[in-house]
Every structure is written in C-alpha cells, then in structure tokens.
Amino acid sequence: xxxxxxxxxxxxxxxxxxxxxxxxxxxxxxxxxxxxxxxxxxxxxxxxxxxxxxxxxxxxxxxxxxxxxxxxxxxxxxxxxxxxxxxxxxxxxxxxxxxxxxxxxxxxxxxxxxxxxxxxxxxxxxxxxxxxxxxxxxxxxxxxxxxxxxxxxxxxxxxxxxxxxxxxxxxxxxxxxxxxxxxxxxxxxxxxxxxxxxxxxxxxxxxxxxxxxxxxxxxxxxxxxxxxxxxxxxxxxxxxxxxxxxxxxxxxxxxxxxxxxxxxxxxxxxxxxxxxxxxxxxxxxxxxxxxxxxxxxxxxxxxxxxxxxxxxxxxxxxxxxxxxxxxxxxxxxxxxxxxxxxxxxxxxxxxxxxxxxxxxxxxxxxxxxxxxxxxxxxxxxxxxxxxxxxxxxxxxxxxxxxxxxxxxxxxxxxxxxxxxxxxxxxxxxxxxxxxxxxxxxxxxxxxxxxxxxxxxxxxxxxxxxxxxxxxxxxxxxxxxxxxxxxxxxxxxxxxxxxxxxxxxxxxxxxxxxxxxxxxxxxxxxxxxxxxxxxxxxxxxxxxxxxxxxxxxxxxxxxxxxxxxxxxxxxxxxxxxxxxxxxxxx
Numbered sequence: 001x002x003x004x005x006x007x008x009x010x011x012x013x014x015x016x017x018x019x020x021x022x023x024x025x026x027x028x029x030x031x032x033x034x035x036x037x038x039x040x041x042x043x044x045x046x047x048x049x050x051x052x053x054x055x056x057x058x059x060x061x062x063x064x065x066x067x068x069x070x071x072x073x074x075x076x077x078x079x080x081x082x083x084x085x086x087x088x089x090x091x092x093x094x095x096x097x098x099x100x101x102x103x104x105x106x107x108x109x110x111x112x113x114x115x116x117x118x119x120x121x122x123x124x125x126x127x128x129x130x131x132x133x134x135x136x137x138x139x140x141x142x143x144x145x146x147x148x149x150x151x152x153x154x155x156x157x158x159x160x161x162x163x164x165x166x167x168x169x170x171x172x173x174x175x176x177x178x179x180x181x182x183x184x185x186x187x188x189x190x191x192x193x194x195x196x197x198x199x200x201x202x203x204x205x206x207x208x209x210x211x212x213x214x215x216x217x218x219x220x221x222x223x224x225x226x227x228x229x230x231x232x233x234x235x236x237x238x239x240x241x242x243x244x245x246x247x248x249x250x251x252x253x254x255x256x257x258x259x260x261x262x263x264x265x266x267x268x269x270x271x272x273x274x275x276x277x278x279x280x281x282x283x284x285x286x287x288x289x290x291x292x293x294x295x296x297x298x299x300x301x302x303x304x305x306x307x308x309x310x311x312x313x314x315x316x317x318x319x320x321x322x323x324x325x326x327x328x329x330x331x332x333x334x335x336x337x338x339x340x341x342x343x344x345x346x347x348x349x350x351x352x353x354x355x356x357x358x359x360x361x362x363x364x365x366x367x368x369x370x371x372x373x374x375x376x377x378x379x380x381x382x383x384x385x386x387x388x389x390x391x392x393x394x395x396x397x398x399x400x401x402x403x404x405x406x407x408x409x410x411x412x413x414x415x416x417x418x419x420x421x422x423x424x425x426x427x428x429x430x431x432x433x434x435x436x437x438x439x440x441x442x443x444x445x446x447x448x449x450x451x452x453x454x455x456x457x458x459x460x461x462x463x464x465x466x467x468x469x470x471x472x473x474x475x476x477x478x479x480x481x482x483x484x485x486x487x488x489x490x491x492x493x494x495x496x497x498x499x500x501x502x503x504x505x506x507x508x509x510x511x512x513x514x515x516x517x518x519x520x521x522x523x524x525x526x527x528x529x530x531x532x533x534x535x536x537x538x539x540x541x542x543x544x545x546x547x548x549x550x551x552x553x554x555x556x557x558x559x560x561x562x563x564x565x566x567x568x569x570x571x572x573x574x575x576x577x578x579x580x581x582x583x584x585x
Contacts, residue, residue, distance in 0.1 A: 042056060054210075054214060065199045065200075065202045065203035065206065066199075066203060066232055068195065068199040069195075069196050069199040069200060069203070069232075069236070071125045071127075072125075072132075072192040072193075072195035072196045072199065073192065073196060073236070073239045074121075074125040075122060075125040075126055075132060075136065075188065075192050076188065076189045076192035076193070076243070077239060077242060077243065077246070078118055078121045078122035078125055079122055079135075079136070079139055079185045079188040079189060079192075080185060080189070080243065080246040080247075080250075081118045081121075081246065082115060082118045082119060082122055082139060082143060082185070083181060083182065083185045083250065084246060084249060084250060084253075085111050085112075085114045085115035085118050086111075086115060086143055086146055086147070086178070086181060087250060087253050087254075088107070088111040088114070088253070089108055089111035089112055089115065089147065089150055090146075090150060090178070090257075091253055091256070091257050092104045092105070092107040092108040092111060093108055093150045093153060093154055093169075094169065094257060094260075094261070095107075095260065096108065096154065096157055097153060097154075097157050097162055097165050097166055097169060098166075098260070098261065098264040099264065100157070100162060102362050105154065105158075105362070108150075108154060112147060115143060115147065119139075119140055119143065122136055122139065122140075123136060123140070131191050132188065132191050132192065132195065135184055135187050135188040135191060136188065138184045139181065139184050139185060139188060142177060142180050142181045142184060143181060145177060146177045146178065146181060149168070149173065149177065152168065153165040153166075153168050153169055156168065158361075160284065160286060160292045160293075160359075160367065160368065161292065162293070163293070163307065207229070210222070280295075280372050280373070280374050281294070281295055281296060281298060281372070281373045281374075282294070282295040282370070282371070282372050283295070283370070283371050283372075283373075284359060284368060284369070284370045284371075285311065285327065285368050285369050285371070286367065286368040287331055287366070287367065287368055288310065289310055289311040289324060289327055289328070289369075290308065290309065290310050290311075291306050291307050291308065291309055291310075291311075291314065292307065292368065293307060294306050294307065298314070298315075299314065299315065299316065299343075299345050300345075301314060311323070311324045311327070312324070315343065316343060316344060316345050322341060323339075323341045323352075323354050323356075323371070323373075326338075326339050326341070326354060326356050327356050327369045327371065330356045330357070330358050330369050331358065331366055331368070331369060334358050334366055335358075336355070336356060336357045336358070337355075337356050338353070338354065338355045338356070339354055340352070340353060340354070340376065340380075341354045341373075349377070350375060350377050351375070351376050351377045351379075351380040352373040352374065352375055352376065353373070353374045353375075353376045354371060354372075354373050355371065355372045355373075356369050356370075356371045357369065357370050357371075358370075445476075445479075445583065446476040446477055446478050446479060446482065446583040447476070447477050447479070447482040448474065448475070448476060448477075449472060449474075449475040449476075449477055449513050449527075450470060450472070450474075452477060452482055452485060452486055452489070453470055453489060453511055454470075455486065456486050456489035456490045456493060457489075457493055459497075460493060460497060460502055463502070467501070467502060467505075467507060467508055467509060468502075468508075468509045468511065469508070469509070469510050469511070470511045470512070471510070471511075471512045471513075472511075472512050472513035472514055473513070473514060473515065475513060475515070475525065475582050476582060476583040477581065477582060477583070478581050478582070478583055480557070480581075481557075481558055481577065481581040484553065484554045484557040484558060485527065485554060485558070485575070487549050487553070487554065488549055488550045488553075488554040488575070489529075491545075491546035491547075491549045491550050492529050492550060492571075492573060494546065495546060495571075496509055496531055496534070496571070499535065499537075500531045500534045500535070500537065500570065500571055501531035501532060501533055501534035501570055501571075502534070503534060503535065504533070504534055504535065506533045506534075507531065507532070507533040507534035507570075508531070508532045508533045509529065509530070509531050510528070510529075510530045510531075510532075511527075511528070511529055511530075512527075512528045512530075513525065513526065513527045513528070514526055515579055515582070518576070522578070522579075523578075523579035524560075524576050524577065524578060524579060525576070525577055525578070525579055525581070525582055526574060526575070526576050527574070527575045527577075528572070528573070528574045528575075529571070529572070529573040529574075530570065530571075530572050530573075531570035531571045531572070532569055532570040533570070534570055536568050537566050537567060537568055537569075537570060537571050538566065539566040550562065550564070550573060551564060554575060555575070555577075558575070558577035558578075558581060559577065559578060560575055560576050560577030560578065561575075561576045561577075562574070562575050562576075563576075
C-alpha cells in the first residue's frame with residue numbers, strides 16, 4: 001500500500017513540474033522587441049513622415065497598454081504563486097508536526113525564501129497606488145502574519161512541544177488567515193483581470209484608430225501590428241495556461257495534505273495498537289527529565305496528566321539504580337543504556353526492563369531521552385522462585401543422600417549376602433523414590449495419606465479392596481513426615497508379604513487413619529495397620545532394619561509414639577503423631 005501511495009505522489013510531482021516556470025526575462029524581451037519595431041517601421045516609410053509620426057505615437061501608446069496588461073497579469077500570477085508558496089510552507093509545517101521528521105524543515109525554509117522572492121516580484125508589478133496596490137499590500141501583510149504563525153508552531157515542534165503546536169494548528173486563527181489570504185489573492189486576480197480588460201480595450205481602440213488613419217500608407221505597419229497582436233495573444237494564452245496550472249497545483253497540494261493527514265492518523269492508530277499489544281510504555285523527556293510525551297498513562301495518571309511533569313512527580317522509584325539515574329547517564333554520555341528498575345506503588349513491587357536512547361537536535365546536541373519500559377515482574381518472581389527451589393533442592397538432596405546412606409548401612413548390616421543386600425536395598429530405594437515421586441507431583445507441598453499408602457503397597461496394589469482395605473479422612477501429610485511414614489509402610493507391606501497376612505490368599509490387611517484429640521486435648525493423627533487371616537504371628541527374635549524403622553525411626557522422626565501388638569491372629573501396628581505434621585490445605 002505504501003509503495004502505491006509513493007507512486008501516486010511521484011505522479012503528482014511529475015505532472016506539476018512538467019509545466020515550465022514563468023520567465024520574467026521572456027516578457028522583458030518581448031517588450032524590447034516591440035520597442036525596436038517602431039524605428040524599423042519609421043525607417044521603411046521615410047516618405048510618409050506624418051503617417052510614421054502618427055504610427056509611432058499610436059504604437060507607443062499600444063506598447064504602454066500592452067505593458068499594462070503584462071504588468072497586471074504578472075501581478076495576478078505573482079499573487080497566485082505567493083499563495084502557492086504559503087501553501088507549500090504550511091504543507092511542510094504540518095508534515096514536520098505530524099511525522100516529527102526534521103527533513104520537512106528544509107523544505108519549509110525553502111518555501112519561506114520562495115515566498116519572500118515572490119512578494120518582491122509581486123510588489124515590482126504593482127502600481128504605486130490604486131486598488132491593486134492596496135490588495136498587494138494586504139497580501140503581504142496577511143502572508144507575513146501567516147508565516148509568523150507557522151514559525152511559532154515550528155518553533156514549538158523544534159522544542160519538542162508537538163502537542164502544543166498541533167493545538168495551535170487546529171485553532172481557527174490559522175484557517176481564518178488562509179481564507180483571508182485566498183480571498184485577497186482572488187480580489188487581486190479580479191482587479192488584475194479588470195485592468196487587463198481595460199488595457200486590452202484601449203489597445204484595440206488604438207489599433208483600430210491606427211488602421212483607420214493610415215490604411216493606405218501604413219499597410220506594412222498594420223501587418224507588423226497584426227503580428228505583434230498575435231504574439232501578444234500567444235503570450236497571454238501562455239499566462240492563462242500558467243494560471244490554470246497554478247490552480248491545479250493548489251488543488252493537488254490540498255488533496256495531498258488531506259491524504260497525508262489521513263495516512264498519519266492511520267499510522268498513529270497502528271502505532272498505538274502495537275504499543276498496547278506489546279505492553280511497552282514509550283516516553284520522551286527533556287534534559288530536566290520532564291515528560292514531553294508518553295504513549296499511555298501509568299501509576300494512576302493519564303498520559304495528558306503526565307506530560308509536563310518531572311520524573312520524581314510521576315514515578316515512585318526506590319533504590320539507587322533508578323530510571324532517573326540511567327536517563328541522566330544517557331544525557332551525559334550520549335550512549336544508550338538499559339537496566340532493571342524496581343518500583344513501589346500502592347504497596348506493590350513492580351519491576352521494569354528500561355531501555356533509554358538519547359534524543360538529538362539537528363545540530364547533534366542532546367535535547368533529552370526516549371525510553372521504553374516493559375514490565376518484567378513475573379520474570380523476577382520466577383527468578384526468585386527458581387533460586388528458592390534450587391536452595392530447597394540442594395537441602396533436600398543432602399537429606400535424601402543422608403537417608404539413603406543410613407538405609408544402605410542398616411541393610412548391609414542385616415543382609416546375609418550381596419544378592420540379599422541388593423534385593424532389600426533396591427526395594428527400599430524404590431519405596432523412597434515412590435514417596436519422592438508423590439511429593440514432586442504435589443510440588444513438595446505435601447502428600448495425601450491415601451496416595452502415600454497406595455504408593456508404598458508396590459506390587460500389592462492390585463489387592464486393594466480384596467485383601468487390603470483403606471479407610472480414613474482426607475489428610476495432607478507434610479513432606480518430611482510423608483517420607484518417614486512411607487518407609488514404615490513399605491517395611492510393613494514387605495513383612496506382611498513374606499510372613500504375614502499378604503503371604504496367603506485368605507489374609508486381610510486393614511489400613512486406617514484419623515485425627516482425634518489425645519488425653520491432654522491436643523489433636524493427634526493416628527495411623528493403624530491391622531492384619532488378620534494370615535499365619536500365626538510370633539515376635540521376631542532379632543532386630544533388623546525394618547523393625548527399627550517401624551518401631552523407633554518413624555516415631556522419633558515424627559515426635560510421635562508407636563504401639564506394636566504381635567497378636568497370634570495378626571500384627572497390629574499403630575502410629576500416633578502431632579496434627580501439626582498435617583497441612584491445613
């Protein structure tokens with residue numbers, strides 16, 4: 001789309017520049033040629049002295065009339081070009097204010113210089129008095145006032161106050177000046193056309209008188225006069241063509257300004273949409289860090305409320321490495337900078353990734369900064385969480401290695417062979433891994449008692465609801481407690497599968513848990529393992545690792561109490577521990 005528009009603009013420019021510019025030299029040359037005709041005619045008709053004298057006077061009066069016509073048309077053309085120069089200056093001024101591109105300023109200065117030159121040309125073709133002189137003075141006065149207004153808006157734009165400049169442009173005063181200028185130029189054109197008409201009528205009368213007076217004697221002079229009239233007509237036609245071209249140029253420039261205005265509005269809309277979608281806040285500030293523009297409101301203030309305020313008034317920064325520090329460093333060094341900035345607003349901490357670049361004038365002087373800020377609070381929180389998790393992982397890994405080392409020593413001291421050690425040690429590691437898998441799934445927030453029991457039944461999980469029955473309320477066990485309870489449940493399940501209720505098809509295991517107050521009123525959790533229907537139970541003769549775990553280790557780790565009943569009908573194991581090891585969630 002942009003390429004097509006560029007092409008259209010090029011076509012407009014080509015069409016406008018194809019018309020040759022008006023040449024004052026051509027007009028002066030034409031007058032000089034006409035002045036040379038009179039002596040030539042007198043020399044040819046020396047025998048007709050009286051007729052030549054009359055012809056000379058009439059020709060001189062005709063030349064004066066022609067010059068009056070030429071001056072009037074030149075004044076009309078100069079007035080049109082003055083209006084065109086003002087329109088050019090206004091177009092480049094609006095282009096600079098809307099795009100903020102300093103390249104428009106050179107064209108603006110050129111248009112001002114062209115206006116001065118054209119005004120001199122206009123004054124040169126005006127009489128010393130009369131309506132045309134007054135209208136020419138009015139054109140100069142209104143044009144100077146309009147240029148002064150354009151200079152004020154351009155000066156505001158050069159100072160970075162584009163919003164103030166655009167507000168001045170949209171005021172009715174500038175439009176009123178242009179309307180006055182157009183009407184005055186139009187009146188000047190009408191007055192020039194009237195002068196042209198009067199001069200032309202007078203010229204025709206003189207030509208008729210010349211022909212009537214000396215028809216017979218001055219045939220050659222009459223022919224020469226006809227040639228001069230034809231040449232004047234051709235030149236007048238050229239002036240008419242240039243006048244039409246000037247009007248077309250003005251209309252084309254107005255259309256281009258309107259189209260450029262629409263395009264700039266569309267670009268601004270796309271720019272605003274892109275900023276909103278990206279979450280980036282863009283701002284410009286002067287050397288004193290006073291906001292000159294911002295893409296959207298921040299920290300409880302709208303964008304118009306922020307413009308004109310200082311950094312300290314708008315942004316509640318904390319710490320030493322603030323955005324103001326970064327921006328001042330960019331102003332001093334002229335080098336872009338980037339940093340993370342911490343903001344406290346309404347009791348909430350917010351982090352921003354701030355990128356700052358210098359703003360420079362046409363002469364390379366640093367006039368301020370342009371900055372872009374992206375909120376990175378969630379990334380900072382994730383970074384802190386990762387550091388916390390890494391510390392927690394290191395701590396838990398050390399604890400886990402300590403537990404594994406203890407399991408290995410105890411298993412080795414009670415194993416009859418290497419194969420026996422490998423079997424027992426692998427089973428206990430799998431039990432520990434099961435507890436850890438469950439805790440990892442819950443993000444180390446704890447583990448459900450029901451899921452913990454299931455994870456430790458291992459190969460016997462298919463017997464749940466047939467030989468194994470679980471009952472109890474929903475409890476969430478804290479990580480450290482879950483790890484030790486899991487080890488105890490694994491040892492109970494292994495013992496039941498080898499020697500107890502799970503070693504026979506008719507055996508039953510009941511696992512239950514509940515929370516109830518103890519004798520002193522403090523809430524306690526109770527976990528019970530009851531076997532029945534299995535082989536007769538006898539108290540073991542030696543104290544192996546499994547017995548140590550279910551009798552002492554789990555009780556000591558949970559600050560609780562273990563009761564074991566080696567009844568002949570089946571093993572009964574009960575663990576009581578404080579409810580503080582149960583999560584509230």
